[in-house]
Amino acid sequence: MDLGLTGKVAIVTGGSRGIGRAIARELAREGSDVAICARQRQALDEAAKALSQETGRRIIPIVADTMSSESVAQLVKATVAALGRVDVLVNNASTPGGMVRGPLADADDKTLLEDIDTKVVGYLRCAKAVAPHMRQRKWGRIINIGGLSGRRSGNISGLRNAAVVHLTKTLADELGAHGITVNLVHPGATRTERTDAETERRAASNAIRRIVDASEIAQVVAFLASVKAANVTGVAIDASGGSIPVMFQ
DSSP states (O other), X not given: OOOSOTTOEEEEETTTSHHHHHHHHXXXXXXXXXXXXESOHHHHHHHHHHHHXXXXXXXXXXXXXXXXXXXXXXXXXXXXXXHSOOOEEEEOOSOTTOSOOSOGGGOOHHHHHHHHIIIIIHHHHHHHHHHHHHHHHTOEEEEXXXXXXXXXXXXXXXXXXXXXXXXXXXXXXXXXXXXXXXXXXXXXXXXXXXXOHHHHHHHTTSTTSSOEEHHHHHHHHHHHHSGGGTTOOSOEEEOSSSOSSSOOO
């Protein structure tokens, strides 16, 4: 299937490793040029070089901190300067699983605020920075990476994923008339370069009886970024292999 992504330009935050890197790879394989951002220069440069060699597309490494509006603005400015425009934004930069996972007695409010600033407000900063470029072209795709802790109890940092659901629908309603779709993908336990054997074993209790690979999350994101998904907006997709035993309407 031709997803119509050849020649498009994407920004993937948190793109130097894990799910973000897999998403950058998949978008590049579909013909997009990609700016990847993270806070560590060495990891970014290594990822950009490897992905460029693997896919033959332009992969631009840009150091950026999504907790800073100024840094996000520079990220978008540098992307446009290097690649000409921005068609797709994948908001992925965050601490996997969140930083406040223990009981209430151990929960640190400053750490929780940092989690929210990175994932919720950081996503907002990036969307706000790219939206004018997308509006000008009357086309755009924003895909937020959430997490299933927003649908189950037990992890205080999971509230950031619930907040991203609200943000996604709110932006979808505002930007839809400008040809911009905004959607959310919820990974569950996902195989990346950091996954250990115990995580693999626990993940096998989902409906498909195996852990989901980061490349499979990337394929969902690539579809949502494509011309084929023009009528899909404001939705949250569970891409965990059926790890929650209920359906959400």
